[in-house]
Amino acid sequence: MVALAGALTLTVAGATVAHAAGPEPVPRAATAAAAHWTGTWEAAASGTAAALPGTSIRNVVHTSVGGTEVRVRISNRLGTRPLALGGATLARQVPNASTSPNALPGTMRTLTFGGRKKVTVPAGKDVVTDPVTLHVPAAANLLVTLYTPVESGPATYHRSALQTNFLARKGNRTADVTGASYTATTSSWYYVTGVDVRGPHAAGSVVALGDSLTDGSASTPSANRRWPDRLAERLRALPPNGRRGVLNAGVAGNRLLLQGRGPSALARFDADVLSRTGVRTLIVMEGINDIKNAPNQTDPAALGTAYREIVRRAHARGIRVVGVTLTPFGGHGAYTEERERVRRAVNQLIRYGGLFDAVADFDAVVRDPSRPHRMLAAYDPGDHLHFNDAGMRAMADSIDLAGLLGIPKDLAG
Missing domain, CATH: 2.60.120 (Jelly Rolls)
Incomplete structure (x- = not known):
């Protein structure tokens, strides 16, 4: 792992303010008792x-x-x-x-x-x-x-x-x-x-970079039932050297390549991923809005190129990257067979293209086996795109923690 940038200082209105300019590394000799x-x-x-x-x-x-x-x-x-x-x-x-x-x-x-x-x-x-x-x-x-x-x-x-x-x-x-x-x-x-905390109870953090599916749209408000919340719950059950904070960098309407609602994932990557504290792993679940929203992305290779750029930039900071397959949206107003073809081609790249350090196959978890272009009814809040609490939980529970963290299976429970 390469050395990561520490904190910078920023002078604002005459005051020197701590400014987290990059992930803060866990010392090599860190133990469960070390505070960071x-x-x-x-x-x-x-x-x-x-x-x-x-x-x-x-x-x-x-x-x-x-x-x-x-x-x-x-x-x-x-x-x-x-x-x-x-x-x-x-x-x-x-x-x-x-x-x-x-x-x-x-x-x-x-x-x-x-x-x-x-x-x-x-x-x-x-x-x-x-x-x-x-x-x-x-x-x-x-x-x-x-x-x-x-x-x-x-x-x-x-x-x-x-x-x-x-x-x-x-x-x-x-x-x-x-x-x-x-x-x-x-x-x-x-x-x-x-928000950052200092203590001995976590060995770094995981950033979830995504759109409304990561932001939690359609999950219960004020209940913290987004899939990153459930992932955090699972990680808290690990021994201290396997625990991680979970940082939700989801933005509803976000796109990978173009500005949608807010800057594109590529444009906001430094601010929302690289500047965060103690980042060890990045989860990338972006691309469905590029496919379904105008101007529609019809070339799977363009998304593949963007994923490679994200991985390159993350690896330069020693950050492990997990790619997430794009979930089905059959029945949604933006669905077409051509867009479904692009989604499946992108998922093949994510699964088998060697782009990522590990893959979380959310598509396989939530799709209806008899109609794989649609999600299971039990996970559908009614718009055929987002996920209810049960769907959020199913996605988070499908993540292999050893693959996520790059640690031995016996440490991941």
Whole structure:
């Protein structure tokens, strides 16, 4: 494995801010007792929305692994003007209440930027907060609250959060433990695109790069039942040297080659994969929107070339790459026999083309054996493209963990 880049520093508004510019390597001599930084949550920037001046935005995010220190990535990557933040906090959400704005008493922490409580993030840039000490369990919800005092132009956000988030329109309410001021809700994450934890409980992270099927469309909202969530659950059951954080870089409507909803997978690869902390493995599930959406991709070789480029760039950072076959969409309004032919040809490339270090054959898991151009009815939420909770679980459970992680079978359970 090649050496990976460590952290850079970024000077923003006079403050030196930690900026995660590449995956952080696990030391060769690392043991289960060694503490290191690992990505525990991600949301890829998918576009922009109208800014929310004078508003405190309480984002609810779900950890995949835990730790005792935390840092948060805040993004103005798609913005066109400097983003002024008048305050930021981190807390644990009250347990067993995924749709509550209330913080667990005693867990509220002020987030700072080079020691300062306020920061201005330049257009096109990310910042990472100073670390704070907080016991963060795996599979817990955190509240990342940001106050945007003035109009800062288009807001970088992740549109399809599948999570209830909260808005307080009465000024800086970032330090509020109770959620009484949070009288409005949003189904998007604003500005927050990553959370890292420091601890001994995971040996790096896995990034899932994909479209709406990875983003979780059609799974139960505020329940964390996307397939990467289920994968994280499986990985948590492994011994510490096999555990990984799982970072969901899915964007609904995303395409591999062209801009769809948000930048293409190739265009956002550095920001959403290579800049993340402790990345050891990448899972690639991209291409169905290139085939079914106009302008339609009709040449399987073009997708193959893009996959090779992703693998080349990942391997240059020592990252293992798992390719995922494209799942069926027969019955969907965009289905045609010609597009089905392209999908099957691409899947042959993924399975047998030697492009990837390992393959997860989601197509084989979810298709109806009697009608292989369609998914099994038990997994279909009704649109014949996305997957319900059962389908999400079936896909995640089909992933060979030894192949995913490149570790011996006996360590993968």
